Amino acid sequence: xxxxxxxxxxxxxxxxxxxxxxxxxxxxxxxxxxxxxxxxxxxxxxxxxxxxxxxxxxxxxxxxxxxxxxxxxxxxxxxxxxxxxxxxxxxxxxxxxxxxxxxxxxxxxxxxxxxxxxxxxxxxxxxxxxxxxxxxxxxxxxxxxxxxxxxxxxxxxxxxxxxxxxxxxxxxxxxxxxxxxxxxxxxxxxxxxxxxxxxxxxxxxxxxxxxxxxxxxxxxxxxxxxxxxxxxxxxxxxxxxxxxxxxxxxxxxxxxxxxxxxxxxxxxxxxxxxxxxxxxxxxxxxxxxxxxxxxxxxxxxxxxxxxxxxxxxxxxxxxxxxxx
Amino acid sequence: xxxxxxxxxxxxxxxxxxxxxxxxxxxxxxxxxxxxxxxxxxxxxxxxxxxxxxxxxxxxxxxxxxxxxxxxxxxxxxxxxxxxxxxxxxxxxxxxxxxxxxxxxxxxxxxxxxxxxxxxxxxxxxxxxxxxxxxxxxxxxxxxxxxxxxxxxxxxxxxxxxxxxxxxxxxxxxxxxxxxxxxxxxxxxxxxxxxxxxxxxxxxxxxxxxxxxxxxxxxxxxxxxxxxxxxxxxxxxxxxxxxxxxxxxxxxxxxxxxxxxxxxxxxxxxxxxxxxxxxxxxxxxxxxxxxxxxxxxxxxxxxxxxxxxxxxxxxxxxxxxxxx
Numbered sequence: 001x002x003x004x005x006x007x008x009x010x011x012x013x014x015x016x017x018x019x020x021x022x023x024x025x026x027x028x029x030x031x032x033x034x035x036x037x038x039x040x041x042x043x044x045x046x047x048x049x050x051x052x053x054x055x056x057x058x059x060x061x062x063x064x065x066x067x068x069x070x071x072x073x074x075x076x077x078x079x080x081x082x083x084x085x086x087x088x089x090x091x092x093x094x095x096x097x098x099x100x101x102x103x104x105x106x107x108x109x110x111x112x113x114x115x116x117x118x119x120x121x122x123x124x125x126x127x128x129x130x131x132x133x134x135x136x137x138x139x140x141x142x143x144x145x146x147x148x149x150x151x152x153x154x155x156x157x158x159x160x161x162x163x164x165x166x167x168x169x170x171x172x173x174x175x176x177x178x179x180x181x182x183x184x185x186x187x188x189x190x191x192x193x194x195x196x197x198x199x200x201x202x203x204x205x206x207x208x209x210x211x212x213x214x215x216x217x218x219x220x221x222x223x224x225x226x227x228x229x230x231x232x233x234x235x236x237x238x239x240x241x242x243x244x245x246x247x248x249x250x251x252x253x254x255x256x257x258x259x260x261x262x263x264x265x266x267x268x269x270x271x272x273x274x275x276x277x278x279x280x281x282x283x284x285x286x287x288x289x290x291x292x293x294x295x296x297x298x299x300x301x302x303x304x305x306x307x308x309x310x311x312x313x314x315x316x317x318x319x320x321x322x323x324x
Numbered sequence: 325x326x327x328x329x330x331x332x333x334x335x336x337x338x339x340x341x342x343x344x345x346x347x348x349x350x351x352x353x354x355x356x357x358x359x360x361x362x363x364x365x366x367x368x369x370x371x372x373x374x375x376x377x378x379x380x381x382x383x384x385x386x387x388x389x390x391x392x393x394x395x396x397x398x399x400x401x402x403x404x405x406x407x408x409x410x411x412x413x414x415x416x417x418x419x420x421x422x423x424x425x426x427x428x429x430x431x432x433x434x435x436x437x438x439x440x441x442x443x444x445x446x447x448x449x450x451x452x453x454x455x456x457x458x459x460x461x462x463x464x465x466x467x468x469x470x471x472x473x474x475x476x477x478x479x480x481x482x483x484x485x486x487x488x489x490x491x492x493x494x495x496x497x498x499x500x501x502x503x504x505x506x507x508x509x510x511x512x513x514x515x516x517x518x519x520x521x522x523x524x525x526x527x528x529x530x531x532x533x534x535x536x537x538x539x540x541x542x543x544x545x546x547x548x549x550x551x552x553x554x555x556x557x558x559x560x561x562x563x564x565x566x567x568x569x570x571x572x573x574x575x576x577x578x579x580x581x582x583x584x585x586x587x588x589x590x591x592x593x594x595x596x597x598x599x600x601x602x603x604x605x606x607x608x609x610x611x612x613x614x615x616x617x618x619x620x621x622x623x624x625x626x627x628x629x630x631x632x633x634x635x636x637x638x639x640x641x642x643x644x645x646x647x648x
Contacts, residue, residue: 142466280490
């Protein structure tokens, strides 16, 4: 990526900022776009120590005018800006639609008009599959989104594939599972429950496990996800394709909580009944099959959950005030 | 449906008006909503002879205020308004998004707030499957839309399923294949190529078959599709479900053209090269598997293509000036 020009939407956010840091380290010329909407993942702290090595452009992906400018001259677009909260998508479905669907179309139109050679990777989500019909869930699993966020992310990813197929704008889609690590949003559960669990741990509060805690989940450490984005962007075989990410060893929610509590003296968890609004859109057990991406590009998560969550807790312990 | 209150979006359009006529005949109290956008399917002629027996409300489904009023007190909503042209969706992707996705969400929000008991049937399309991976295409076939219309219709249908699953607003989705018959748009190819073929036949012009004419297609006569909508609306087992429609005997495009030419003395067809813009979004052979709907509700197309196209040509011959 040396000397390459790279645009990252959502670049002050969790995954975007980790990706930006890696790219800067690798010698790329990075521009990040972020609107810093308070409820979303953007946080200036995420790039504060390298802010002189990146261009930071404050704007909203819903603004087609700024996107028309920003895509020009870029070699790569990592398209990560999004509304991630499932609950918020039910309360404000039109906001979710505008960000996760309409803005994606407008970014693609900006690329079509101003930079059709740009190489795009779009961050999607396993949420579009809904409740699994079988496990682990591969890319052939039918889509059956259970909330508005899932529907809009599905539209967002397919716009990318249509623009790849019809206009030849090279685009790949990664469907992410629960990603965690330094620089994630930990204020609340808007970026997976792991965020707020880390916060509770560090504040000496119990972790809340909904229901019986037996649902299985898979987790990717953010550095592994950054690897995946770079692979998807640089391999021509990934163009026009959709790939799951995932992890080899899923954990139940209760085991996840136990393992996290072991990291901090005196930490504990409580099982509490499922809140009604979450129950209605919960997907039960979820484990992604990532063999397609693994066998195509040799990608394999390198950081196991114990190691990754320990690094994450350490990161936030040292910088908690900027994240709560 | 006797005495039932029924709202039909796109009710001056092709399928909407045929459905309205059936419902009026069956004693329902029908309100049709239509914006009569010139490029779409709405045509006042479609209900001119029964205009005193229906309430006609001119408004656009993108207008949430009118929809808030219109859904109140209705027993059924047949949600048929849409932008149907694949080519137009590529040229004006935001218009397609606003009508086929955003307006659907706003109709569902209107129902959630003002009439959550309303029974909804949404008209979707086989276009969301894209190029078939196998034939005939059943509902388990992966979705891989090849144009923006396919993406937005996919979002539109899943909003309905999410509102069914999360809020209990009973909704069913029918994925239609090529539907034809009296009252369709024949001005151009915006409502399947069959429309403009009928027009050319009646105006003594040759029918244009793109490419080698070997692609297979399946066709449903509109009366059969009206039957399907009424079944989907009245069977509780259809709630929250998505079903394909389809026909038992697919035809190649060339055989379709031949058969249509037999109906009119001296009519003929020409094979011409695929226009570039259509080729890019063409899906090749397409045949729907409608066994799920057939076995659940006993639905079977009653009108074969020869009979249906003959009725259609007869209809338009007698009233051509109102449709061109």
